[in-house]
Amino acid sequence: MPGFEYFGIEEKNEINDVISTGVLFRYGFDSQRDGHWKAKSFEQEFAKKVNANHCLLVSSGTAALSAALAACGIGYNDEVIVPPFTFVATIESIIFAGAIPVFANIDETLCLDPNDLESKITKNTKAIIPVHMCGSMANIEKIQSICKKHNLLLIEDTCQSTGATINGKALGTFGDIGCFSFDSVKTITCGEGGCIITNDELLYKKADQYSDHGHDHNNIDRGAENHNIFGFNFRICELNAAIGLAQLKKLDMILEKQRENKKLFKDELKKYSDISLRVVPDEKGDSATFLSFFLPTKELAIKTISELKKQNVDSCTYWYDNNWHYIRKWNHLKDLKGPAPLSQKQYENLPDYNNLELEKSDDIISRCISMQIKLSWTQDDINIRLNKINNVLKTVLG
Numbered sequence: 001m002p003g004f005e006y007f008g009i010e011e012k013n014e015i016n017d018v019i020s021t022g023v024l025f026r027y028g029f030d031s032q033r034d035g036h037w038k039a040k041s042f043e044q045e046f047a048k049k050v051n052a053n054h055c056l057l058v059s060s061g062t063a064a065l066s067a068a069l070a071a072c073g074i075g076y077n078d079e080v081i082v083p084p085f086t087f088v089a090t091i092e093s094i095i096f097a098g099a100i101p102v103f104a105n106i107d108e109t110l111c112l113d114p115n116d117l118e119s120k121i122t123k124n125t126k127a128i129i130p131v132h133m134c135g136s137m138a139n140i141e142k143i144q145s146i147c148k149k150h151n152l153l154l155i156e157d158t159c160q161s162t163g164a165t166i167n168g169k170a171l172g173t174f175g176d177i178g179c180f181s182f183d184s185v186k187t188i189t190c191g192e193g194g195c196i197i198t199n200d201e202l203l204y205k206k207a208d209q210y211s212d213h214g215h216d217h218n219n220i221d222r223g224a225e226n227h228n229i230f231g232f233n234f235r236i237c238e239l240n241a242a243i244g245l246a247q248l249k250k251l252d253m254i255l256e257k258q259r260e261n262k263k264l265f266k267d268e269l270k271k272y273s274d275i276s277l278r279v280v281p282d283e284k285g286d287s288a289t290f291l292s293f294f295l296p297t298k299e300l301a302i303k304t305i306s307e308l309k310k311q312n313v314d315s316c317t318y319w320y321d322n323n324w325h326y327i328r329k330w331n332h333l334k335d336l337k338g339p340a341p342l343s344q345k346q347y348e349n350l351p352d353y354n355n356l357e358l359e360k361s362d363d364i365i366s367r368c369i370s371m372q373i374k375l376s377w378t379q380d381d382i383n384i385r386l387n388k389i390n391n392v393l394k395t396v397l398g
């Protein structure tokens with residue numbers, strides 16, 4: 001991670017196809033585009049890759065989440081259960097829809113704890129959005145059966161785990177809709193972009209229309225098309241789709257390198273009895289963008305991350321005090337009302353995100369450190385890094 005580490009002639013060639021025709025729009029212009037349909041091609045290839053019936057490429061992962069919520073008819077006052085550890089976009093998309101995020105704990109998978117879901121379900125609950133964080137996966141089959149039992153929609157935020165699988169089945173295909181991000185630092189990138197996948201044709205059609213002002217996409221004359229639903233503009237540009245198409249062809253190569261590099265660091269950490277590794281429900285399906293591990297206490301985790309920084313071991317993150325990924329820094333969602341869409345009363349009812357009771361999640365995240373697995377590391381880089389990490393851990397753990 002990220003896919004831009006493997007940029008090359010393939011991305012240039014795909015972009016040149018688009019530049020040479022001048023057609024940047026993903027729809028229409030049939031005679032001018034010289035057979036180049038980058039967004040459409042990406043959708044076909046991605047759907048094949050994850051074995052889903054439908055894929056819709058949009059302008060970002062956040063747009064994908066919004067289109068998914070809209071397609072599912074989730075809106076005013078509906079409740080959506082989410083984990084407190086994600087990228088803030090998951091929560092933004094729910095509030096943007098006029099719905100209310102309800103937080104359940106995570107477990108040692110760093111994803112939603114299936115055992116903490118049922119107590120959070122109310123008569124207003126419409127959906128659960130598990131987030132497959134940091135390249136690996138939630139216990140999605142257990143979450144899926146809870147959704148079935150309570151007749152809830154399941155939307156998977158797979159933005160950080162493109163290419164990950166459970167028993168060979170792609171993450172994002174367990175729910176009603178799976179959402180992916182191809183922003184500039186994700187496993188594969190369009191520069192900016194994202195997609196939804198689904199096997200439900202009606203959900204696909206609604207998302208497709210919603211992301212293009214309601215256009216029904218049923219007429220060669222775009223201006224004469226009908227609008228059956230309210231819509232917005234979440235369209236992808238052909239240039240971004242073109243980059244994504246080149247990157248998609250590199251996904252298997254990216255995953256293979258990440259897995260190979262991750263194993264070296266994982267084997268080293270296993271030598272420390274005080275360190276436990278993140279629980280990964282299917283090790284073989286891990287996309288291996290990150291290696292995440294737990295120290296015995298919060299104090300030792302803080303000491304470890306500060307030593308790693310001192311030793312210039314780059315790309316390590318302590319999520320607990322991170323502004324963008326953990327709930328304890330998210331009171332802006334409640335306080336900075338600005339142009340945001342909830343009513344005054346809804347805002348008053350949102351909990352204080354600094355103090356909401358999530359003891360188990362706090363314990364897990366406050367002991368956790370993640371390190372990004374790079375594609376571009378040489379054997380020398382890896383040896384130096386292993387050496388530094390061992391020095392840090394020996395210093396901290398004694």
Ligand SMILES: *Cc1c(COP(=O)(O)O)cnc(C)c1O
Pocket residue numbers: 060061062063086087089090131157159160181182183193194
């Ligand atoms: C990146 C990300 C998003 C949003 O994707 P963008 O393409 O940046 O809008 C949503 N959820 C998670 C978990 C992410 O990591």
